[in-house]
Amino acid sequence: xxxxxxxxxxxxxxxxxxxxxxxxxxxxxxxxxxxxxxxxxxxxxxxxxxxxxxxxxxxxxxxxxxxxxxxxxxxxxxxxxxxxxxxxxxxxxxxxxxxxxxxxxxxxxxxxxxxxxxxxxxxxxxxxxxxxxxxxxxxxxxxxxxxxxxxxxxxxxxxxxxxxxxxxxxxxxxxxxxxxxxxxxxxxxxxxxxxxxxxxxxxxxxxxxxxxxxxxxxxxxxxxxxxxxxxxxxxxxxxxxxxx
Amino acid sequence: xxxxxxxxxxxxxxxxxxxxxxxxxxxxxxxxxxxxxxxxxxxxxxxxxxxxxxxxxxxxxxxxxxxxxxxxxxxxxxxxxxxxxxxxxxxxxxxxxxxxxxxxxxxxxxxxxxxxxxxxxxxxxxxxxxxxxxxxxxxxxxxxxxxxxxxxxxxxxxxxxxxxxxxxxxxxxxxxxxxxxxxxxxxxxxxxx
Numbered sequence: 088x089x090x091x092x093x094x095x096x097x098x099x100x101x102x103x104x105x106x107x108x109x110x111x112x113x114x115x116x117x118x119x120x121x122x123x124x125x126x127x128x129x130x131x132x133x134x135x136x137x138x139x140x141x142x143x144x145x146x147x148x149x150x151x152x153x154x155x156x157x158x159x160x161x162x163x164x165x166x167x168x169x170x171x172x173x174x175x176x177x178x179x180x181x182x183x184x185x186x187x188x189x190x191x192x193x194x195x196x197x198x199x200x201x202x203x204x205x206x207x208x209x210x211x212x213x214x215x216x217x218x219x220x221x222x223x224x225x226x227x228x229x230x231x232x233x234x235x236x237x238x239x240x241x242x243x244x245x246x247x248x249x250x251x252x253x254x255x256x257x258x259x260x261x262x263x264x265x266x267x268x269x270x271x272x273x274x275x276x277x278x279x280x281x282x283x284x285x286x287x288x289x290x291x292x293x294x295x296x297x298x299x300x301x302x303x304x305x306x307x308x309x310x311x312x313x314x315x316x317x318x319x320x321x322x323x324x325x326x327x328x329x330x331x
Numbered sequence: 332x333x334x335x336x337x338x339x340x341x342x343x344x345x346x347x348x349x350x351x352x353x354x355x356x357x358x359x360x361x362x363x364x365x366x367x368x369x370x371x372x373x374x375x376x377x378x379x380x381x382x383x384x385x386x387x388x389x390x391x392x393x394x395x396x397x398x399x400x401x402x403x404x405x406x407x408x409x410x411x412x413x414x415x416x417x418x419x420x421x422x423x424x425x426x427x428x429x430x431x432x433x434x435x436x437x438x439x440x441x442x443x444x445x446x447x448x449x450x451x452x453x454x455x456x457x458x459x460x461x462x463x464x465x466x467x468x469x470x471x472x473x474x475x476x477x478x479x480x481x482x483x484x485x486x487x488x489x490x491x492x493x494x495x496x497x498x499x500x501x502x503x504x505x506x507x508x509x510x511x512x513x514x515x516x517x518x519x520x521x522x523x524x
Contacts, residue, residue, distance in 0.1 A: 093510030128513045144359030151387045273341020
């Protein structure tokens with residue numbers, strides 16, 4: 088019988104060996120002894136590292152940030168929307184229309200400003216951040232109300248949430264496409280997942296049995312979309328505070 | 332977690348777009364992991380700190396070449412390993428008789444018992460010295476691969492990406508290193524029990 092060599096024994100130790108090696112080890116007394124010896128040695132190989140506190144990352148950042156080269160001029164997701172490139176301008180115009188529409192529903196004075204005179208890029212960017220933030224807030228609200236719905240007579244009426252989800256799909260798609268074109272896959276991915284959830288809600292029957300509702304709620308919760316939306320929303324709020 | 336990857340990718344994209352502040356999230360997330368690796372590679376606290384800083388500066392400069400098919404952590408491991416190896420090379424290849432730079436009050440070979448007798452302490456000291464020498468005798472690839480696998484628990488396929496080696500070369504590096512350490516330490520291990 089061919090015994091296991093050192094490399095095969097080490098592979099077993101690190102859980103990287105194949106079935107053949109494992110079977111051989113189970114059957115071979117001599118290899119088991121060699122494996123035990125290796126295990127007792129490697130189990131003791133320890134190189135403790137000096138402790139670093141919770142704020143170590145921030146400390147490293149302070150040191151590193153002083154030495155970083157100056158950033159390239161603004162090509163962030165939101166900045167890109169206003170860059171003088173044909174697709175960016177087109178996307179920006181479309182988004183601005185939606186943004187003005189959405190913002191206008193809540194802040195009519197802002198809509199007046201949009202229509203009255205050219206708006207500086209920074210202000211437009213801020214309007215957009217507010218509009219997208221508002222879109223995410225409203226999406227969160229719909230999903231929260233949906234998952235917290237209670238059955239009545241063994242049925243759950245989601246017609247109201249459905250209508251609101253349907254209303255959000257169009258603007259969500261627009262923001263997602265813009266994020267994609269602007270090279271911001273993080274935001275685009277979350278908006279893509281949100282869109283799928285909104286579509287599912289919008290296309291479900293308006294009255295669900297308790298079991299159907301539980302299945303829908305489980306699917307929504309399993310995707311963790313509420314949490315992801317909250318993360319992106321808080322990033323946007325931070326951006327917005329910086330711009331204001 | 333998926334959402335963490337999402338925010339990480341968003342941060343990477345923002346850095347690529349020129350937003351230096353977005354790099355902060357990545358630095359804060361990976362600093363401690365990279366410090367552990369560079370300390371074990373260099374064996375010296377100050378060198379390890381310097382290598383942490385150098386790793387993030389290189390990562391920032393090269394972020395456009397980051398390929399998202401590999402995890403960002405794996406990519407940083409690769410940079411940190413290369414930084415540490417560059418430093419060690421600059422200081423000259425260590426010979427068999429030389430010990431690595433591990434500080435006296437730093438790495439220790441831990442023995443199973445928590446109540447060391449004078450005899451056990453003496454054996455522990457011998458094991459520690461043997462371990463230093465054995466680690467110093469590993470080739471740079473073996474040393475890096477062993478540290479990543481043994482201490483950081485990085486799977487072989489990620490080690491191969493981190494070191495830029497083939498899967499089988501990375502596997503051989505880890506297993507050869509383990510076998511060498513076993514040969515170096517086994518005679519003492521029996522007496523340590």
